[in-house]
Amino acid sequence: MTIDPKQLRYASTHEWVSLDSSGIATIGISAFAVEELTDLVFMALPKLGQKLVAQQEFGEVESVKAVSPLYSPVSGEVVEIHSELVSELEILGEDPYEKGWLMKVKLSDPSELDKLMDYSAYQKQCGEAA
Amino acid sequence: MRRSGLAVLAMNAVLWLDPPASGSWNMAMDQAMLEYAASSQQVILRIYEWSRPTVSLGYFQSWERFSEQSELQSLDVVRRMTGGGAILHDREWTYSLAIPGDLERKGHSEQLYRSVHHAVVAWLRELGYAANFWEELNQKSGTTYLKSDPFFCFERRTQVDIVVGERKIMGSAQRRSAHGLLQHGSLLIDTSPATPHLPGLLSVDTSEKPNHRYYFANPARLGEVVKIGLQLGLNCRWTNGKANEAIIERAKAEAEARFASPGWTRSKNR
Amino acid sequence: MESPSYRTVLETFTKRNSVTQSSNLTTPLTAWHCEHGARLAEFAGYDMPIQYTGIVAEHNATRSAVGLFDISHMGRLRFDGSRADQLLDHLLTRRVTDMKVGQVRYSLVCNEEGGILDDVLVSCLESPSSKNYFLLVVNASNRPKILKWLQPHLADFPDVQMTDVTDQTAMIAVQGPRAVEVCKPLFSIPIDQIGYYKSRVTQQMGKATILSRTGYTGEDGFELIVKADEAPRIWENLMLSGRDAGIVPVGLGARDTLRLEASMPLYGHELDEQIDPFRAGLGFAVNLGDRQFVGSEALEGLKIGKATSVRVGLMLDGMRAARQGASVLDSDSRVIGIVTSGSHSPTLNQPIAMAYIEPSMAIENLAVEVDIRGSRVSAKICSQPFYRRKSS
Numbered sequence: 001m002t003i004d005p006k007q008l009r010y011a012s013t014h015e016w017v018s019l020d021s022s023g024i025a026t027i028g029i030s031a032f033a034v035e036e037l038t039d040l041v042f043m044a045l046p047k048l049g050q051k052l053v054a055q056q057e058f059g060e061v062e063s064v065k066a067v068s069p070l071y072s073p074v075s076g077e078v079v080e081i082h083s084e085l086v087s088e089l090e091i092l093g094e095d096p097y098e099k100g101w102l103m104k105v106k107l108s109d110p111s112e113l114d115k116l117m118d119y120s121a122y123q124k125q126c127g128e129a130a
Numbered sequence: 131m132r133r134s135g136l137a138v139l140a141m142n143a144v145l146w147l148d149p150p151a152s153g154s155w156n157m158a159m160d161q162a163m164l165e166y167a168a169s170s171q172q173v174i175l176r177i178y179e180w181s182r183p184t185v186s187l188g189y190f191q192s193w194e195r196f197s198e199q200s201e202l203q204s205l206d207v208v209r210r211m212t213g214g215g216a217i218l219h220d221r222e223w224t225y226s227l228a229i230p231g232d233l234e235r236k237g238h239s240e241q242l243y244r245s246v247h248h249a250v251v252a253w254l255r256e257l258g259y260a261a262n263f264w265e266e267l268n269q270k271s272g273t274t275y276l277k278s279d280p281f282f283c284f285e286r287r288t289q290v291d292i293v294v295g296e297r298k299i300m301g302s303a304q305r306r307s308a309h310g311l312l313q314h315g316s317l318l319i320d321t322s323p324a325t326p327h328l329p330g331l332l333s334v335d336t337s338e339k340p341n342h343r344y345y346f347a348n349p350a351r352l353g354e355v356v357k358i359g360l361q362l363g364l365n366c367r368w369t370n371g372k373a374n375e376a377i378i379e380r381a382k383a384e385a386e387a388r389f390a391s392p393g394w395t396r397s398k399n400r
Numbered sequence: 401m402e403s404p405s406y407r408t409v410l411e412t413f414t415k416r417n418s419v420t421q422s423s424n425l426t427t428p429l430t431a432w433h434c435e436h437g438a439r440l441a442e443f444a445g446y447d448m449p450i451q452y453t454g455i456v457a458e459h460n461a462t463r464s465a466v467g468l469f470d471i472s473h474m475g476r477l478r479f480d481g482s483r484a485d486q487l488l489d490h491l492l493t494r495r496v497t498d499m500k501v502g503q504v505r506y507s508l509v510c511n512e513e514g515g516i517l518d519d520v521l522v523s524c525l526e527s528p529s530s531k532n533y534f535l536l537v538v539n540a541s542n543r544p545k546i547l548k549w550l551q552p553h554l555a556d557f558p559d560v561q562m563t564d565v566t567d568q569t570a571m572i573a574v575q576g577p578r579a580v581e582v583c584k585p586l587f588s589i590p591i592d593q594i595g596y597y598k599s600r601v602t603q604q605m606g607k608a609t610i611l612s613r614t615g616y617t618g619e620d621g622f623e624l625i626v627k628a629d630e631a632p633r634i635w636e637n638l639m640l641s642g643r644d645a646g647i648v649p650v651g652l653g654a655r656d657t658l659r660l661e662a663s664m665p666l667y668g669h670e671l672d673e674q675i676d677p678f679r680a681g682l683g684f685a686v687n688l689g690d691r692q693f694v695g696s697e698a699l700e701g702l703k704i705g706k707a708t709s710v711r712v713g714l715m716l717d718g719m720r721a722a723r724q725g726a727s728v729l730d731s732d733s734r735v736i737g738i739v740t741s742g743s744h745s746p747t748l749n750q751p752i753a754m755a756y757i758e759p760s761m762a763i764e765n766l767a768v769e770v771d772i773r774g775s776r777v778s779a780k781i782c783s784q785p786f787y788r789r790k791s792s
Contacts, residue, residue, distance in 0.1 A: 038240070039288075041279065042190040042213075057308075060189075062213040064288045066304035067189045149585060149641035150605060179637065182588055183606040220606055344431045347632030372644075 003097040005031070009113050010122035011055075011073035016097070017116060019107070025074055028101040029061075029092070032126045037063040040089040045103060050078045052105060054112050059102070070102075074112050080104035143173035143366035145353050146373065153184035153208035153219070158385035160226040160312060161211060162377045167228035168309035173366055174228045177353040183220040183322060186210045188283070188303065193396040195281050201324050209395045212314040214303035215283035221320035221330055223349040225356050227313040229364070241363055242313055243290040243302050249359025250300055250317070250352075251292055257342070259335050265289035267296065284318060284328045297334045315356075319346045422447055427472035428570045428631040436649065443652060444540035446473040451651040458654035459746040462617055463787075466576035466642050467650035468635070471616075474571050475543030476625060477550075479534040481560040488522060488534055490693050491553060493677060493686040499524040501532060504597045504612055508677050508685050509538075509546065510695030514702050515673035516680065517549060518542040519665065521614060523599045528608065535610065535625075537571075539667045553694075570631030574638060575621035575650075575658075577789070582642035583622055586634075587611070591622070604634055616655065618662025618787055657743050660752060663713060663785035669724055669740045670711060670754055676702045679756065681711040681784075709737060709756040713784040716751035719744070720772050727771040728755050728779075736761045739770065745786060752786050753779075 003026070008016040014033035018026045034040070042062040052058050052072040059070040081103050085091055092100040107113075117125065151159070156178060167174045184206040187196055190213060196202065202218070229242070247263065254261035264287045280286050284298045292300035302315035320330035332342060345351070357368055373381070388394045424447040433440060438449035449470060451458060461467055479488060489496040494507035503524050509517040521537040538546050547564060554562055574583055580592050589602050591611060599612040610625040626634050639647060650658075656666070665671050670680055677686045677699065688700055716722060722742035727735045737757025745752040753770070761768070766781045 044190075062188075062190050066306060067211070067213040068306040069308070147640060147643075149643075150637055151585065179605065181586060181605060182603075341431060343629055344428070344632045347432075348636045350636075 003101070005097055006119045008097075008119065009073070009116035010119070011071060011116055012125060013055075013071040013073075015071060015073045017073050017113065019110070019113060023107055023110065024079060025076065025105045025107050025113075026101050027073065027103055027105060028096055029070065030122070030126075031096045034092050034096045034100075037061065037066070037068065039064040040092060043086050043089060043102075045081055045083075045086060046078050048078055048081055051108075052076055052078065054109075054115075072105075073116055074105060074107055075109050076105040076107040078103055079106050140365045140367055141171070141173050143175065143357075143360070143364070143368050144371040145357065145368060146174060146176040146371055147350050147353060148176055148178040148372070150179040150181040152181055153186060153206050154385045154390035155381065156180060156224070157186070157208050157210060157389040158381040158383075159373065159377075160228075160314070161384045161389075162381040163226065163373070164228040164307070164309050164312045165380065166373075166377050168230040171230050173230070173360070173364060175353065175356055175360070176226045176228075177349050177356075178224055178226075179222070179349055180219040180224070182206055183218060183324065184208060186217050186219060187395070188212070188214040188216060189305065191216060191281075199281060205324065207395055208389055209397070210303070210305075210314060211307075211312055212303035212305040214301065214314075215279065215286050216281055217283045217316050218322050218325050218328075219316070220322035220324065221318070221332075222322075223317045223319060223352045225315045225317075225352055227311075227315075227356070227360075228309075229311040229313070231310050240290060242304070242311070245363040246302065246313075246315060246356050246359040247290050247292050247300065248362065249355050253355045253358075254292070254294065254331075257345075258337075258339060259294050259331065261292055261294050261299075263289065264291040264293050264298070267293060282325065282328060283316065284325075294331060294334045297329055299331045299334060317352060425473075427470055428628040429470045429472060429572075429635055432632055432635060433470065433649070438649070438651060441652075444473055444543075446540065448473055449649070449651040451653045452649050455651070455653040455657060456746045458648055458650040459657050461646060461648040462576045462619060462650055462654065462658055463747055464577070465646035465648075466574060466578040466582050466621075467617070467654070468638055468642065468647055469573035469575065469650050469655055470570070470635070471573050471623070471655075472566075472570040472628075472631070473540035474566075475536075475538040475540060475546065475564070476566045476569055476571065477536040477538065477546075478563045478565050479536065479560055480531070480563070481557070483557055484532075484534050484560050485524075487553065487557040487560045488536070489691065491550075492520070492522060492693065493695070493699070494522065495687040495691060496522060496524075496534070499534075501526045502598050502600060504599045504614055506597075506685055508671075508682060509549075510677070510699065511673060512695055512698060514676045514695045514698035516667075516671045516675055516677060517673060518546055519667060519671055519682070519685075521612075523610070523612060525599060525601050525610065527601065542667060568628055569625050570628050572624045572626065572631065572635060572638070573615055573617075573621060574624070574642075574647075575615045575617040575619045577620060578642070578645040578647075579619070579621035582638065582645050582647060583611075586637055586641055594622075596620075604630075605637065607634075609634070616662075616664055617658035618664070618785065619658070619789055656741075657746060660741050660743050660754065661745055661747055661785065661787035663754065665711075665754075666741060670756075675756075678702055679707050679709055679711065707759050710759050710762045711740075711784075712737075712755055712757055712762050713782045713786055714739070714742075714753040714755055714768070714770065714779045715748075715782045715786075716742075716753065716770060716777050716779040718777055719751065720777060721751040722753045722770045722772050722777070722779075726753075726773075728757055729769045729771060729776070730761060731767065731769075733769070736768070747787050754784075757781075 044060045054075045057069040058072040251261045300317045305312040318330040320332045433449040492507040523535045615621040726739040728737035739755045742753030
């Protein structure tokens with residue numbers, strides 16, 4: 001599986017979504033967010049089978065000092081967790097897309113993807129924040 | 131470096147100088163304060179001490195790590211909403227800062243640390259202390275800062291921590307949530323008997339400062355300095371205030387449901 | 401990032417540093433008093449706050465809410481050793497040997513002739529290491545005299561260790577109807593359960609504190625003894641904790657009007673070495689009979705003898721206060737006594753005084769006159785105290 005940042009959908013809260021042909025979405029956080037958070041030390045991810053609701057918290061991440069919530073960009077059920085990531089958060093700094101994905105979710109409402117930003121819209125948002 | 135977008139329109143800001151309270155009450159009040167800051171759209175800065183020597187654990191710190199610290203077992207312990215290492219609040223001043231809404235969801239946290247810490251560094255220098263950001267020392271000495279996680283906040287080092295000499299005497303930690311941002315900070319005034327390896331400000335620099343024990347008896351002084359620091363990043367109109375009945379009720383509920391409960395404090399994997 | 405100005409923050413600090421140094425003694429809180437606009441004056445060798453905003457305001461705040469007093473000038477003597485109780489029993493007019501841990505007693509120290517050397521509070525306390533000891537709080541002005549007077553008696557009790565802890569500690573009084581409410585959050589023990597004239601060794605913010613339900617104002621409240629280093633912090637915490645209750649710092653000026661309304665004697669005014677406890681109306685503080693102490697023989701005689709004068713209260717007409725030394729005259733202009741303390745009473749809003757007069761004239765409501773710097777002011781003899789707090 002290759003993940004191209006330009007092909008992803010983004011939430012304003014900096015999570016990305018990639019949808020495969022079987023309706024399973026891979027979710028991660030953007031390179032911009034990883035850079036802004038700097039030096040991640042802890043991450044708490046949901047449990048397998050947990051039901052997520054779009055725009056609700058699904059996990060938390062602690063950088064050197066700030067504890068920040070992670071918001072789900074979509075609704076659905078968690079079907080896979082990238083559990084190695086939690087013990088090796090450096091991976092996120094190296095590659096937050098291909099290697100640094102967080103979890104896979106079976107979507108309950110694929111139409112939610114339409115509400116997310118495309119790459120250029122997200123880049124614009126990051127540019128404004130910067 | 132990216133500049134923060136924190137400089138927004140002039141906001142109402144309130145300083146709460148609160149009397150010393152228990153750990154669970156302080157944590158619950160900070161949470162209630164954050165919610166109130168969000169609902170009333172104002173910045174709230176709270177300055178307080180702790181009525182008994184109390185250990186506060188960082189949000190993600192494991193209970194096992196605390197259990198290993200035999201010298202702390204007789205003390206009160208709470209878990210903060212903010213990250214970072216454990217703090218023994220004994221001869222120490224705490225501030226908590228609530229910034230409402232989602233000024234930013236992620237990033238730029240460093241800017242707020244810098245604003246506040248910048249003011250504290252300048253203040254301590256005026257008082258004659260060799261205060262610095264850790265990064266200034268770090269660059270000079272050429273050593274890399276430790277990113278590992280010693281148990282105590284004051285054993286850790288991040289770039290914006292404040293050191294006097296090489297001793298850390300102030301650190302801050304943050305929590306972002308749907309309500310906004312909560313920033314905790316701790317200025318270690320004097321050494322606690324339970325942690326003799328962590329010298330406070332009055333012990334780090336023992337050169338002739340005759341009145342400082344008196345001067346550092348009033349935590350309100352930290353409030354004035356933090357206010358000056360915040361003016362660097364946030365344009366605030368300051369008034370003095372305190373929690374109203376509704377906020378106190380909210381804090382009571384938070385204390386009961388969370389901060390006073392062993393289930394919250396002792397949870398292993400946050 | 402440009403450097404902000406810290407002048408506003410530092411202003412008070414430098415202002416306080418510039419306070420001219422007098423040669424008088426200071427307490428750990430003198431700097432605070434200066435910074436908060438107190439008018440200082442010498443008292444018993446110490447620079448003490450006489451008033452902050454005003455005597456009447458401070459007085460009224462103590463009566464209606466709560467006042468905070470720096471009384472660190474009071475002498476604090478600690479007695480350790482298994483025979484400490486016997487030594488003190490030998491020196492004090494009050495029995496000490498039956499005191500239990502946590503008890504406080506008002507007592508007098510008399511000379512062999514029964515004259516009053518000092519009035520004191522003696523407490524029986526238990527240290528954190530479970531050892532009993534006694535604490536004697538003496539008047540600031542009498543401390544050197546008492547220390548000297550103690551020496552030969554200490555030599556008789558070589559196993560008793562006396563330590564003058566005045567300089568290494570501070571003493572703070574919290575007085576007023578809201579004192580309990582203000583102190584309560586700062587202590588982990590239920591302080592409202594400490595009875596009147598009871599004392600506890602406890603902790604405030606982790607630091608050892610002796611907390612006594614005593615005072616010198618006629619109000620409910622506490623007196624705290626803390627390490628000198630910790631005093632400023634505890635003081636600030638009390639100010640914060642009492643903010644909503646309306647706490648104010650109170651100087652020695654209002655402390656004097658408060659104790660006068662409560663008819664509490666002050667050494668150098670109502671008490672001195674020429675006055676015995678019975679004349680002073682302090683017979684309750686003398687336990688005679690089955691015990692011998694310095695002055696007990698003389699006091700046995702004085703108790704049954706005919707007193708030459710007794711302490712009474714006076715209410716004066718007009719607004720002028722009678723001061724110490726003013727003569728009290730009967731309707732025939734005969735001098736029948738002398739004023740020992742006098743002041744305007746903020747609570748009664750009229751001048752009051754205490755005086756020693758001939759016992760035959762000590763009749764309630766008797767009309768008398770007081771000579772105030774040459775002019776006669778009518779007054780009447782009244783029952784004491786002038787003010788009694790409502791029991792809660």
